[in-house]
Amino acid sequence: MIPQIEWMPVSDIKLDPNNPRLPERSKWNQGDMISELFRTEVLEELARSMLDKGFFAHEPIIVTEDKKLGFVAVEGNRRLATLKILLKDKSADGIEFALDREPTKEELARLEMIPVIKADRDAVNAFIGFRHIGGIKLWSPEAKARWTFAHVEGLADSGEDDPFRKLAEEVGTDLTSVRSSFTAYALIRTARDEHKIVVDRLVDPKAHRFGVWLRCMSVPNIRIYIGLGSPSEYEGVIAALKGINGLRLAEVLEDIAPKNPEAEPLLSDSRNVTEYGKILVNDRARKVLRKTGDFDDAKQIVDGDLLPQRIARVAKKCDLLRDEMSGMDDLPEGTADAVRNLHRVVQQMRTLTSSGE
Numbered sequence: 001m002i003p004q005i006e007w008m009p010v011s012d013i014k015l016d017p018n019n020p021r022l023p024e025r026s027k028w029n030q031g032d033m034i035s036e037l038f039r040t041e042v043l044e045e046l047a048r049s050m051l052d053k054g055f056f057a058h059e060p061i062i063v064t065e066d067k068k069l070g071f072v073a074v075e076g077n078r079r080l081a082t083l084k085i086l087l088k089d090k091s092a093d094g095i096e097f098a099l100d101r102e103p104t105k106e107e108l109a110r111l112e113m114i115p116v117i118k119a120d121r122d123a124v125n126a127f128i129g130f131r132h133i134g135g136i137k138l139w140s141p142e143a144k145a146r147w148t149f150a151h152v153e154g155l156a157d158s159g160e161d162d163p164f165r166k167l168a169e170e171v172g173t174d175l176t177s178v179r180s181s182f183t184a185y186a187l188i189r190t191a192r193d194e195h196k197i198v199v200d201r202l203v204d205p206k207a208h209r210f211g212v213w214l215r216c217m218s219v220p221n222i223r224i225y226i227g228l229g230s231p232s233e234y235e236g237v238i239a240a241l242k243g244i245n246g247l248r249l250a251e252v253l254e255d256i257a258p259k260n261p262e263a264e265p266l267l268s269d270s271r272n273v274t275e276y277g278k279i280l281v282n283d284r285a286r287k288v289l290r291k292t293g294d295f296d297d298a299k300q301i302v303d304g305d306l307l308p309q310r311i312a313r314v315a316k317k318c319d320l321l322r323d324e325m326s327g328m329d330d331l332p333e334g335t336a337d338a339v340r341n342l343h344r345v346v347q348q349m350r351t352l353t354s355s356g357e
Contacts, residue, residue: 005060007113010083013061014069019077020139020147023203024189030091037081038095040205046082047097051107055079060115062124074121075128083111142203142210145185152182156234163234180217183237184210187228187244191253195246202257209257215270216252221277226252252280266293278302311349318342 017028061076073080084092155163168175191197201207216222227245231237255266267276279285279298289298
């Protein structure tokens with residue numbers, strides 16, 4: 001990096017299509033990138049701060065020169081997107097902040113030129129990784145994973161024997177974190193490209209689902225269930241990806257991030273992933289989970305609860321439902337049908353117990 005600050009017009013700087021904050025797609029234009037950052041990041045707070053205090057000269061944007069795009073921001077894309085919206089750059093057409101007041105000409109004028117550091121992209125990679133992977137300006141889990149995947153692949157392509165360890169050393173984080181992030185994102189790409197699984201919601205920062213998926217990488221039972229196993233080296237992970245069970249991978253991803261955005265994830269909390277893994281490798285528990293969609297019912301089987309205990313818990317729930325019904329003046333439509341169905345099931349259970357007496 002060249003540690004010399006220069007001043008450059010905002011209009012001369014482009015956003016980075018390879019910005020890890022952006023979900024992966026085949027092509028990003030400048031307007032799409034600004035729209036995505038406006039949708040997923042809290043840019044209005046930045047806008048208010050810039051209008052009140054200007055652009056901090058001690059936090060320059062880092063740019064690199066691209067043959068096609070010209071100067072591209074490799075560090076500071078959120079700030080650049082905010083500036084382009086405020087200054088009504090043509091790439092931000094139709095995007096506006098809901099500010100308390102209209103910015104003055106003087107406030108906007110002092111934002112037209114900003115401090116930058118010009119650097120070679122390869123030279124700045126280690127700094128960006130240290131800052132956002134192991135440093136104080138941490139990215140979201142999916143952004144970390146995207147960046148980690150790209151740079152591990154780059155190290156491997158350059159002939160690095162142990163790209164996981166090399167990247168961990170460069171950015172100041174641990175080897176396990178690099179491996180987990182790489183593997184989690186590599187599986188997403190495999191799901192999308194090889195098994196045609198829709199992964200949009202999983203990698204959408206607004207959905208907050210990727211962190212649960214990343215946590216799954218630390219659970220051996222989940223890795224075993226989808227056919228990944230426990231490879232520790234880069235070459236082992238790449239080989240294991242070719243043997244992934246696509247149907248089981250789709251099943252797990254749907255549990256974490258349902259394609260229907262209105263649906264509640266079955267695995268909503270990362271603290272439950274260890275128990276979830278136990279359920280997946282237990283045939284009876286997994287069948288209960290798929291039939292009922294009830295995590296607790298399946299967990300009871302894994303925990304070794306006996307059948308009488310589980311039936312007693314159901315009976316207690318029915319007691320509570322009865323008490324609730326008795327306090328209603330008008331029962332909701334469909335209640336009678338639901339009760340008849342419950343009675344039918346209990347009668348069948350009674351028949352089964354009678355035959356064993």
